[in-house]
Amino acid sequence: MEIRxxxxxxxxxxxxxxxxxxxxxxxxxxxxxxRKYGCxxxxxxxxIAVDFLRSAKARDSEFTTSKGDRPxxxxxxxxxxxxxxxxxxxxxxxxxxxxxxxxxxxxxxxAEGYGAxxxxxxxxxxxxxxxxxxxxxxxxFSVSLKIRVHSDTARTVDLCQKAAMAxxxxxxxxxxxxxxxxxxxxxxxxxxxxxxxxxxxxANGDLKNLKDVSMVHQLxxxxxxxAARGLLANPAMFAGYEETSLQCIRDWIDIALGHGTPFTxxxxxxxxxxxxxxxxxxxxxxxxxxxxxxxxxYLRENYGx
Numbered sequence: 001m002e003i004r005x006x007x008x009x010x011x012x013x014x015x016x017x018x019x020x021x022x023x024x025x026x027x028x029x030x031x032x033x034x035r036k037y038g039c040x041x042x043x044x045x046x047x048i049a050v051d052f053l054r055s056a057k058a059r060d061s062e063f064t065t066s067k068g069d070r071p072x073x074x075x076x077x078x079x080x081x082x083x084x085x086x087x088x089x090x091x092x093x094x095x096x097x098x099x100x101x102x103x104x105x106x107x108x109x110x111a112e113g114y115g116a117x118x119x120x121x122x123x124x125x126x127x128x129x130x131x132x133x134x135x136x137x138x139x140x141f142s143v144s145l146k147i148r149v150h151s152d153t154a155r156t157v158d159l160c161q162k163a164a165m166a167x168x169x170x171x172x173x174x175x176x177x178x179x180x181x182x183x184x185x186x187x188x189x190x191x192x193x194x195x196x197x198x199x200x201x202x203a204n205g206d207l208k209n210l211k212d213v214s215m216v217h218q219l220x221x222x223x224x225x226x227a228a229r230g231l232l233a234n235p236a237m238f239a240g241y242e243e244t245s246l247q248c249i250r251d252w253i254d255i256a257l258g259h260g261t262p263f264t265x266x267x268x269x270x271x272x273x274x275x276x277x278x279x280x281x282x283x284x285x286x287x288x289x290x291x292x293x294x295x296x297x298y299l300r301e302n303y304g305x
Contacts, residue, residue: 004070004071004096004140005096005140005142006041006071006073006096006097006142006169007142007169007170007200009040009041009071009224010170010200010223010224015213015214015217015222015223015224015225016040016041016200016202016223016224016225017038017039017040017041017213017224017225017227017238018039018040018041018042018043018172018202018224018225018226018227019031019034019039019041019042019043019226019227019231020043020204020226020227020228020231021043021044021045021046021075021099021101021146022045022228022232023045023046024045024265024268025045025232025265025268025269026042026043026044026045027044027045027064027265028064028065028066028069028259029252029255029256029259029261029265030235030269031069031072032066032068032069032255032259033235033248033251033252033255034231034235034238035068035069036251037235037236037237037238037239037241037248038236038238038239038240039231039238040071041071041073041224042069042071042072042073043072043073043074043075043099044062044063044072044073044074044075044095045062045075046075046076046077046101046104047062047063047074047075047076047077047087048076048077048078048114049076049077049078049080049083049084049086049087050078050080050083052076052087052090053083053086053087053090059090063091063094065094065095070096071096071097072094072095072096072097073095073096073097073098073099073142073144074087074088074091074095074097074098074099075098075099075100075101075146076088076098076099076100076101077101077104077109077112077114077115078100078114078128079112079113079114079117079118079124080128081124081127081128081130081131082131084098084100084128084131084132085128085131085132085134085135085136086135088132088135088136088141088143089135089136092136092137092138092141096140096141096142097141097142097143097144097169098132098141098142098143098144099143099144099145099146099172100118100125100128100129100143100144100145100146101114101115101146102115102116102118102119102125102145102146102147102148103115103116103119103146103147103148103174103178104116105148105178105179105181110178115178116148116178119147119148119150119156119159119178122158122159122162122163123162125145125159125162125163125166126162126163126165126166127166129143129145129163129166129167129168130166130167133166133167142169142170143167143168143169144168144169144170144171144172145160145163145168145171145172146171146172146174146204147159147160147171147172147173147174148173148174148176148177148178149173149174149175149176149177149186149189149190149193150177151177153186153189153192153193156173156189156193157192157193157196160193160196160197161196161197164197164198164199168199169199169200170199170200170201170202170223170224171193171197171199171200171201171202172201172202172203172204172224172226173189173190173193173201173202173203173204173222174204174205175187175189175190175203175204175205176205185205185206187203187216187219187220188219190203190219190220190222191219191220191221194220194221194222194223195221200223200224201220201221201222201223201224202222202223202224202225202226203216203217203220203222203224203225203226204225204226204227204228206230207225207226207227207230207237208227208230208233208234208237209230209234209237209242210237210238210239210240212225212230213225213238232269232272232273233272233273233275233276234248234273234276235248235252235273236248243276243277244273244274244276244277246303246304246305248273249270249273249274249299249303249305250305252269252270252273253296253299253305256269257292263291263292266292266295267289267292267295270286270295271283271286271287274286282302285298286298
C-alpha cells in the first residue's frame with residue numbers, strides 16, 4: 001500500500017482545506033462528496049476508542065472507508081494512553097492518522113473524562129501521543145489534536161508546546177472556550193498559538209464560504225482551515241460555490257444511494273444542503289417527507305433533478 005504522510009499537505013504553500021469530525025454526518029458518503037469539491041483532508045466522526053476496541057459491531061458501524069477515501073484521519077475520544085494506541089494500531093492500515101478529541105464540550109463527554117476535560121491534563125495528552133508514536137509501525141502515520149482554547153491563552157500555548165514536544169503532528173484549534181457556544185471566535189488566540197509552534201496549526205470555527213478561508217488565514221496565519229456546519233450547508237464551499245448547486249445535490253444523491261445510506265442520514269444532509277435555497281413553505285413540505293422515493297420525486301418535480 002502506498003504510504004502517505006498527511007503532514008506533507010501543510011508544506012504545499014497553500015491553506016489546506018479540511019472537513020471536520022461531525023457526529024452522524026462526516027461518514028464515508030459525505031466525505032466522498034466534499035472531496036469532489038476541493039476538500040483535501042477529511043476526518044471521521046468522533047469514535048469512542050474503548051467501545052471501538054471492545055465491539056466488532058461498533059467497529060463496523062463507526063468506521064467505514066474506501067480506496068478513494070484518503071487522506072483520512074480517524075478521530076477518537078480517549079482518556080487512556082494504551083487504549084488510544086491500540087485503537088490507532090487497529091485503524092492504521094486503513095487511514096493516514098488519528099486525532100485525539102480534546103475539545104468536545106458536551107456534558108456526557110466531560111462526565112466520562114473525554115473531550116475538553118483533557119485540556120487540563122497536558123501530561124496525559126503527552127503520554128497518549130507518545131504511546132501512539134511508539135506503537136504504530138508506519139512512521140508516516142500522523143497523531144493530531146483538536147482542542148478548544150482556555151480563557152488564559154498562555155495555558156493553551158503551554159499545552160500545545162508540550163504536545164508538540166511529545167510528537168504531535170499538528171493541532172486543530174477551535175477558537176472558543178469549552179463554555180462558549182455561539183460566541184465570536186477568538187482568532188487572536190489562534191494566531192498566538194500558531195506563532196508559538198513549529199508544527200502546523202488548523203483554524204476552526206464559523207467558516208461559511210471561501211472568502212472566510214482567506215480571512216481566517218489572514219487573521220491567524222494558520223496552515224489550514226477546518227469547516228463543519230458551513231460544509232453541511234454547502235458541501236461545495238471549498239470549490240468557491242456560494243450556495244449548494246443543483247449538481248452538488250445530484251452528486252449527493254448518486255453517492256448516498258450508491259453507498260446504501262440510511263434514509264434519515266440521506267434526508268438530513270439534503271435538509272442542510274437546501275436550507276439556503278428553499279422557502280419556508282418548501283422546507284415544511286420537504287422536511288416532512290418520509291421515504292427516499294418521496295424525496296426523489298419531490299426533487300425531480302420541483303428542481304428537475
